[in-house]
Amino acid sequence: MSTVEKAISLLNFFTEDEPEWGLSDLARQARFDKATTRRLLVALANSGLVEQHAVTRRYQLGAGLLRLARVRESHFPLLQVAVPVLREVAAATDETVHLSEFGARGLVTLHVEESSKANRVSVATGQVLPLHATASGIAFLAFSPAPLVKSYLRKPPATFTRHTLVQPARLIEAIETAAERGYSQGEQGFEDGVVSVAAPILGLDGYALGSIAIAMPLSRRTKATTDRHIQAVRSASDKISARLFGEQPSPRQSRVA
Amino acid sequence: MSTVEKAISLLNFFTEDEPEWGLSDLARQARFDKATTRRLLVALANSGLVEQHAVTRRYQLGAGLLRLARVRESHFPLLQVAVPVLREVAAATDETVHLSEFGARGLVTLHVEESSKANRVSVATGQVLPLHATASGIAFLAFSPAPLVKSYLRKPPATFTRHTLVQPARLIEAIETAAERGYSQGEQGFEDGVVSVAAPILGLDGYALGSIAIAMPLSRRTKATTDRHIQAVRSASDKISARLFGEQPSPRQSRVA
DNA sequence: CCGACAGGATCATTATTTGAACCGATAGTT
DNA sequence: AACTATCGGTTCAAATAATGATCCTGTCGG
Numbered sequence: 001m002s003t004v005e006k007a008i009s010l011l012n013f014f015t016e017d018e019p020e021w022g023l024s025d026l027a028r029q030a031r032f033d034k035a036t037t038r039r040l041l042v043a044l045a046n047s048g049l050v051e052q053h054a055v056t057r058r059y060q061l062g063a064g065l066l067r068l069a070r071v072r073e074s075h076f077p078l079l080q081v082a083v084p085v086l087r088e089v090a091a092a093t094d095e096t097v098h099l100s101e102f103g104a105r106g107l108v109t110l111h112v113e114e115s116s117k118a119n120r121v122s123v124a125t126g127q128v129l130p131l132h133a134t135a136s137g138i139a140f141l142a143f144s145p146a147p148l149v150k151s152y153l154r155k156p157p158a159t160f161t162r163h164t165l166v167q168p169a170r171l172i173e174a175i176e177t178a179a180e181r182g183y184s185q186g187e188q189g190f191e192d193g194v195v196s197v198a199a200p201i202l203g204l205d206g207y208a209l210g211s212i213a214i215a216m217p218l219s220r221r222t223k224a225t226t227d228r229h230i231q232a233v234r235s236a237s238d239k240i241s242a243r244l245f246g247e248q249p250s251p252r253q254s255r256v257a
Numbered sequence: 258m259s260t261v262e263k264a265i266s267l268l269n270f271f272t273e274d275e276p277e278w279g280l281s282d283l284a285r286q287a288r289f290d291k292a293t294t295r296r297l298l299v300a301l302a303n304s305g306l307v308e309q310h311a312v313t314r315r316y317q318l319g320a321g322l323l324r325l326a327r328v329r330e331s332h333f334p335l336l337q338v339a340v341p342v343l344r345e346v347a348a349a350t351d352e353t354v355h356l357s358e359f360g361a362r363g364l365v366t367l368h369v370e371e372s373s374k375a376n377r378v379s380v381a382t383g384q385v386l387p388l389h390a391t392a393s394g395i396a397f398l399a400f401s402p403a404p405l406v407k408s409y410l411r412k413p414p415a416t417f418t419r420h421t422l423v424q425p426a427r428l429i430e431a432i433e434t435a436a437e438r439g440y441s442q443g444e445q446g447f448e449d450g451v452v453s454v455a456a457p458i459l460g461l462d463g464y465a466l467g468s469i470a471i472a473m474p475l476s477r478r479t480k481a482t483t484d485r486h487i488q489a490v491r492s493a494s495d496k497i498s499a500r501l502f503g504e505q506p507s508p509r510q511s512r513v514a
Numbered sequence: 515c516c517g518a519c520a521g522g523a524t525c526a527t528t529a530t531t532t533g534a535a536c537c538g539a540t541a542g543t544t
Numbered sequence: 545a546a547c548t549a550t551c552g553g554t555t556c557a558a559a560t561a562a563t564g565a566t567c568c569t570g571t572c573g574g
Contacts, residue, residue, distance in 0.1 A: 004300035021331035043261035061329035069326030075276035
């Protein structure tokens with residue numbers, strides 16, 4: 001881990017739930033030396049990525065992030081474009097809808113619109129979704145370049161529930177079905193009692209850059225709702241791609257077999 | 258400059274106007290060695306702060322920034338709170354309104370609402386405002402801890418126009434007037450032909466954390482508009498503080514003399 | 515008054531970063 | 545077809561920056 005990566009890894013300890021850290025606390029949590037942690041924080045503070053409260057001496061994320069995030073969004077307005085669409089879908093289905101993007105850390109949840117029902121599926125922003133165990137992941141893989149899929153399949157997949165697909169043959173089957181149909185279905189692969197449908201969000205090159213999914217408790221599933229969700233998730237994904245690029249990218253399914 | 262600071266400084270080359278960079282270009286611009294630049298970019302990419310386009314090999318800001326910016330905003334929603342207020346002020350005055358926050362780099366412009374008039378003042382987000390030469394800066398200094406003000410006054414101030422206040426005595430006078438009145442007025446101190454009024458945005462500790470300003474071309478100034486702008490900027494600043502903290506912080510003027 | 519823990523500073527040791535040179539690929543130019 | 549100029553990316557000895565045990569100081573609660 002390079003020094004830079006260490007410094008940035010500190011940023012990831014700041015969350016909605018714990019937006020402020022004291023030096024010693026953070027050092028313990030990150031398992032860095034206190035002096036090291038402090039030097040990294042000072043560097044981050046000099047760059048405006050964190051700020052230190054003058055009185056409490058605690059650290060929090062800095063204003064510099066706002067500018068950077070804004071630049072990113074103005075160049076590639078995924079959130080701006082997708083969030084309203086997610087809202088629509090959430091309103092229409094009243095189930096939890098989430099958007100994820102594939103990046104260095106994996107398939108990361110970027111935004112969640114939760115159902116208003118008491119019995120609902122909760123997903124945390126920032127959470128990394130295992131590709132083989134979630135509908136989002138399968139939808140993503142189904143429209144990814146073959147090398148990426150193959151290299152992912154080489155690693156032994158983690159088991160989360162009794163339903164997690166772990167045999168490569170079954171996984172490949174799921175990916176191919178999703179590639180044919182343009183959407184995927186999750187069957188309690190990540191969490192017991194949760195089912196979901198997902199569609200890829202395609203980039204201009206025709207490969208998936210992320211996915212959108214609707215998740216619901218198994219207890220509420222019926223043929224009718226599933227069908228509606230499939231419709232909703234597919235048209236939402238199309239809408240997002242179209243609004244991002246001004247045109248509909250032509251899909252490039254991965255042929256794994 | 259630490260390695261971490263170098264890496265983060267690379268991020269600042271990505272702007273609305275130049276959101277993508279090739280390796281060699283960026284290395285030249287940042288005056289780092291190509292190998293160094295690449296290692297830093299790889300570290301940033303591993304952390305999700307930049308992304309590399311698989312085909313063009315060019316780099317752009319990454320999705321990780323969105324999550325971090327969101328955490329920051331949910332903890333301290335300055336933009337969420339202030340932008341609507343700025344919009345109101347801009348609509349009411351039809352002049353350029355801008356918000357700045359004090360951080361490591363200085364007083365940084367966070368958001369701008371521009372006037373709809375053809376002849377208007379333009380301010381760039383991300384721009385650092387010299388404290389002694391702008392209304393925003395004076396308003397900020399007038400409500401800053403005395404040590405900060407004193408250490409700033411020690412440095413010889415830069416001259417931007419014939420009107421820039423550079424004599425310490427005059428500067429102190431301006432700061433004290435602003436502290437008394439609760440707002441400051443800029444008289445072409447930074448740019449010829451531009452006048453502005455600004456008010457501090459107070460933190461819970463009573464010290465300024467930034468400021469809000471209305472800027473207009475000198476040619477449009479009248480006693481009446483100035484008075485309206487002063488009213489507007491003061492009530493906007495109060496509103497922002499109140500919405501941020503749920504109460505009105507009691508101001509702490511700096512006593513410099 | 516004391517102990518515990520906080521944030522911060524120091525500096526010899528150590529490990530990471532650095533950059534000139536190099537590679538292979540691509541795109542004009544002659 | 546050969547030449548040239550770039551590009552992104554890699555290598556490795558030399559140089560520099562990061563590290564962490566230790567110390568300092570202030571604050572809090574008992």
